[in-house]
Amino acid sequence: MVVRNQAVLTARFNKLQDPTDVETFCQLGGYAGLRKVVEMNKVDVLDELDQSVLLGRGGAAYPVGKKWRNLFYAESDTKYIVCNADEGEPGTFKDMALIANDPLAIIEGMTIAGYVFNSQQGYIYIRGEYRNMHRRLRQALTNARKANFLGENILGIPGFNYDIKIISGAGAYVCGESSALLNSIEGKTGRPRVKPPHLAEVGLYLKPTLVNNVESYANIPVIIREGGAAFRALGTDKGGGTKLVCLTGHVKNRGLYEVNLGTPLHDILYSEKYGGGSSTGRPLKFIHFGGQSGPIGAVEQLDDVAYSYDDLRANELTVGSGAIVVMDDSVSIIDYLTVVAEFFAHESCGKCTPCRIGTMRILELMEKFQRKEAIPGDLEIFETMLTHVTELSACGLGQSVSVSMFSGLRLFPEEFEVAINRQTADQKEVIW
Amino acid sequence: MANITIKEKNEIIDRYHANPEQTLNILVDLQYASTDGYIDQATAQFIAKRLGVTETRIYEMISFYAILKEESQARYVLKICNSAPCHFSGEPLVSRSLKEILGVNENEITDDGMFLYHGIPCAGACFQSPFIKVKDRVFPNLTAEQISQLISDLRAGRYPAL
Ligand SMILES: Cc1cc2nc3c(=O)[nH]c(=O)nc-3n(C[C@H](O)[C@H](O)[C@H](O)COP(=O)(O)O)c2cc1C
Ligand code: SF4
Numbered sequence: 001m002v003v004r005n006q007a008v009l010t011a012r013f014n015k016l017q018d019p020t021d022v023e024t025f026c027q028l029g030g031y032a033g034l035r036k037v038v039e040m041n042k043v044d045v046l047d048e049l050d051q052s053v054l055l056g057r058g059g060a061a062y063p064v065g066k067k068w069r070n071l072f073y074a075e076s077d078t079k080y081i082v083c084n085a086d087e088g089e090p091g092t093f094k095d096m097a098l099i100a101n102d103p104l105a106i107i108e109g110m111t112i113a114g115y116v117f118n119s120q121q122g123y124i125y126i127r128g129e130y131r132n133m134h135r136r137l138r139q140a141l142t143n144a145r146k147a148n149f150l151g152e153n154i155l156g157i158p159g160f161n162y163d164i165k166i167i168s169g170a171g172a173y174v175c176g177e178s179s180a181l182l183n184s185i186e187g188k189t190g191r192p193r194v195k196p197p198h199l200a201e202v203g204l205y206l207k208p209t210l211v212n213n214v215e216s217y218a219n220i221p222v223i224i225r226e227g228g229a230a231f232r233a234l235g236t237d238k239g240g241g242t243k244l245v246c247l248t249g250h251v252k253n254r255g256l257y258e259v260n261l262g263t264p265l266h267d268i269l270y271s272e273k274y275g276g277g278s279s280t281g282r283p284l285k286f287i288h289f290g291g292q293s294g295p296i297g298a299v300e301q302l303d304d305v306a307y308s309y310d311d312l313r314a315n316e317l318t319v320g321s322g323a324i325v326v327m328d329d330s331v332s333i334i335d336y337l338t339v340v341a342e343f344f345a346h347e348s349c350g351k352c353t354p355c356r357i358g359t360m361r362i363l364e365l366m367e368k369f370q371r372k373e374a375i376p377g378d379l380e381i382f383e384t385m386l387t388h389v390t391e392l393s394a395c396g397l398g399q400s401v402s403v404s405m406f407s408g409l410r411l412f413p414e415e416f417e418v419a420i421n422r423q424t425a426d427q428k429e430v431i432w
Numbered sequence: 433m434a435n436i437t438i439k440e441k442n443e444i445i446d447r448y449h450a451n452p453e454q455t456l457n458i459l460v461d462l463q464y465a466s467t468d469g470y471i472d473q474a475t476a477q478f479i480a481k482r483l484g485v486t487e488t489r490i491y492e493m494i495s496f497y498a499i500l501k502e503e504s505q506a507r508y509v510l511k512i513c514n515s516a517p518c519h520f521s522g523e524p525l526v527s528r529s530l531k532e533i534l535g536v537n538e539n540e541i542t543d544d545g546m547f548l549y550h551g552i553p554c555a556g557a558c559f560q561s562p563f564i565k566v567k568d569r570v571f572p573n574l575t576a577e578q579i580s581q582l583i584s585d586l587r588a589g590r591y592p593a594l
Contacts, residue, residue: 090515170497
């Protein structure tokens with residue numbers, strides 16, 4: 001039975017001489033989840049997932065149990081299992097760590113999904129930038145096939161036929177959005193689809209499809225093995241399990257950590273086990289959570305906050321992808337957000353006008369603030385622009401451009417204020 | 433893609449059973465195999481024919497995906513990170529040093545055709561910035577001296593695998 005403070009996702013890290021070797025993987029608990037699931041009633045599997053309160057680790061925190069249930073009851077002879085390994089959020093490298101150190105755990109999770117949904121085909125869509133990891137995954141798949149954990153009549157069960165293909169991404173952040181990702185797998189340009197219909201009904205090649213993140217899949221065998229309740233106890237009642245977090249920026253010990261959900265944020269930042277405090281000698285000022293699309297928190301306001309879905313949400317923050325970018329007080333929020341705005345202007349896929357044009361306008365305004373050339377009225381234009389882009393964009397990219405900007409405005413209004421030259425006349429004309 | 437023969441191109445395409453679903457894999461693999469780092473028109477046409485899709489479709493893919501290039505790249509493409517975590521963790525040192533050492537701006541090839549540097553949104557190496565990535569290899573936690581050393585080493589052919 002697993003207990004708090006025990007690694008579950010990283011348990012096999014550095015213990016496998018060859019992380020793609022099936023035999024040592026099995027000696028360390030590997031494939032125990034798959035062996036167990038084939039003895040279970042499928043509806044019980046869904047119940048365990050609900051019990052676990054595993055929230056999607058790709059960023060949107062959608063309950064995995066609910067997503068699986070939707071797909072389970074979708075009617076179709078063909079269903080697809082897709083693993084989102086696009087890992088596009090800057091400051092995130094946990095999926096890469098899982099692929100590098102324990103690729104078979106992901107494959108086991110996807111194979112369990114294959115069993116539950118009678119699916120024959122899985123896909124792993126992996127970031128183009130992760131070429132080394134493609135090889136690692138390919139080797140792991142080959143080894144799993146040799147050991148009959150993929151292929152035909154898996155575990156000797158007649159008709160349990162399932163295999164997995166790898167598709168390379170090629171450097172488009174938007175392809176991490178699940179419908180864009182499916183278009184990309186189909187060999188098209190990766191622009192998002194208009195939803196609904198949901199992917200559980202109309203997904204890859206118009207068939208019901210499951211899209212989950214790498215870390216979500218790696219958690220599945222743990223839940224099956226240990227039970228949903230034990231998994232939930234690793235975290236909090238509103239979000240079970242451990243979370244892989246990626247600490248970057250101005251902390252001493254940058255890197256990947258597995259933390260129990262509910263761990264005090266203060267520990268993650270300052271304890272020697274994790275961040276180890278400021279690397280620059282200057283006080284830490286703000287944290288960007290969950291990637292570029294996530295919100296920003298002021299360090300001094302977060303002393304008593306736990307790193308859990310519920311506590312962060314109560315403070316208008318999110319877990320997101322698990323990125324924790326920490327900045328010291330030498331960094332102005334304006335400079336920081338200008339770099340964020342550049343990212344979105346660069347990555348907008350151009351499908352909807354508000355996002356395509358709006359991300360440019362937002363960047364221009366940020367640069368204006370940065371040069372301290374803003375004039376009265378610019379702040380109002382900025383806020384209206386952010387609201388427009390959020391409300392009128394079709395996908396999560398455009399919809400989340402404003403998240404970090406609004407938290408910056410709320411937390412550090414004085415930095416925006418000094419960027420405005422109050423001597424100039426008020427703007428009469430509205431630009432849109 | 434002068435360095436790849438028709439036979440090698442066919443091998444890469446056949447690895448994916450000439451399946452149009454695998455267009456991205458094929459394009460990425462072909463580009464990585466080439467020394468000039470791009471998909472030239474003859475190759476784009478060749479792939480289109482083998483996969484039974486239009487040339488336009490292939491170019492649509494090349495222009496949409498940032499990793500795929502339609503123009504010849506330098507012998508060594510140095511990738512640096514543009515994003516916030518790296519930008520505020522010493523990345524400007526890399527772009528400044530490269531500009532100084534190579535004497536070109538971002539996205540410009542040096543006169544000898546050896547180097548080009550450009551920003552990418554994230555390489556998943558945020559905990560190692562400032563870094564430079566060449567093909568698959570990350571050169572982590574760089575100082576100004578290490579950056580100029582790296583350039584001379586690359587110039588001297590000390591990293592034949594890259
Ligand atoms: C612009 C954009 C980029 C995204 N990038 C990723 C990504 O790189 N990896 C990922 O797992 N999810 C990403 N997502 C979230 C996915 O759309 C989807 O919610 C997720 O893959 C579902 O898996 P999960 O429920 O297991 O988290 C992105 C979403 C958006 C809108
Ligand atoms: S919101 Fe932006 S990224 Fe998303 S579909 Fe529209 S233009 Fe593309």
